[in-house]
Amino acid sequence: MKIALLGYGRMGKMIEKIAISRNHEIIAKVDVNNSDDVAITKADVAIDFSIPSAAFNNIKHCLENNVPVISGTTGWLDKYNEAVSICNENKGAFIYASNFSLGVNVFFELNEYLAKMMKNLSQYKVSMEEIHHTQKQDAPSGTAITLAEGIIKNTENTGWKLEEAQENEIPITALREPEVPGTHSISYKSDVDTIDIKHTAHNREGFALGAVIAAEWIQRKTGVFSMKDVLNLG
Known part of the structure; x- marks a missing residue:
């Protein structure tokens, strides 16, 4: 997969490490000092671990450009229903989880x-x-x-x-x-x-691994999902 990382802090770097170990390619790394909207639209999936003030716009941009998005950013959920509507309107694919472990x-x-x-x-x-x-x-x-x-x-x-x-x-x-x-x-x-x-949690690897597994799972799917879907729980 070609992955766009939205947020390149500690979690972003850990996701990068695990994604590469699973033979995926990172084609964009977006943070407060670097943004590449064109590269994001060429990704097979975007993984968002940004900051609360940026998360919704990141998700919206991806869904409007037919890029499935996995989001683990918390603190923005007052706009979650709007993100779901945007996903459905664009026949996109979206997973939010408060924790991907x-x-x-x-x-x-x-x-x-x-x-x-x-x-x-x-x-x-x-x-x-x-x-x-x-x-x-x-x-x-x-x-x-x-x-x-x-x-x-x-x-x-x-x-x-x-x-x-x-x-x-x-x-x-x-x-x-x-x-x-x-x-x-x-x-x-x-x-x-x-x-x-x-x-x-003993380290952040569990969060990062779960996010990459979710990104692998969501390929060629349409709709709004959760980690219960990814892991077939419940």
Whole structure:
């Protein structure tokens, strides 16, 4: 495949390394100091790990030029439905995921399964903690929000909130520490015991590999998909 990288920070460089190891070609590298709209339109797929303020325009440009796009940028989802409409109007192909790690996507499924089991056990109160590197711009993480939405869908909880939450809200603690790729923990606590599930990323390779696998999977497809489709989960 010919790949355009939209965002060439640490994740972009890791995706480049893994893509080349899987015999793909990087034909464009776009960041704040470099943009090549012509090269992007010649790509078989674009992989966007840019910044929240650039993500939507990147996605829009790709879809309007018949380039399938994989996006792992978080913090722009107020325009997600608009991106879906643009994809459908142009008969394009689009995958957004808050986290492309194969392990995290299994964790998403485990989270929902546990939430279903806990739904009628009102003595347990759920909470969440996420830890990321100090350069991460959004809080809570997109992964944490996806986990919270999975719990909300399957329990009586109606929302989430950073730190102190109201009744039926999931409290999320967001910590920023040097060189932490990403750790997410969910706890159900009662007066007598606690049930914990946790995912810890050891490095960024898992995120990058998942994004490249998604880019391989989306070839010759039309529509809006998720990592559940890519991995045939659920």
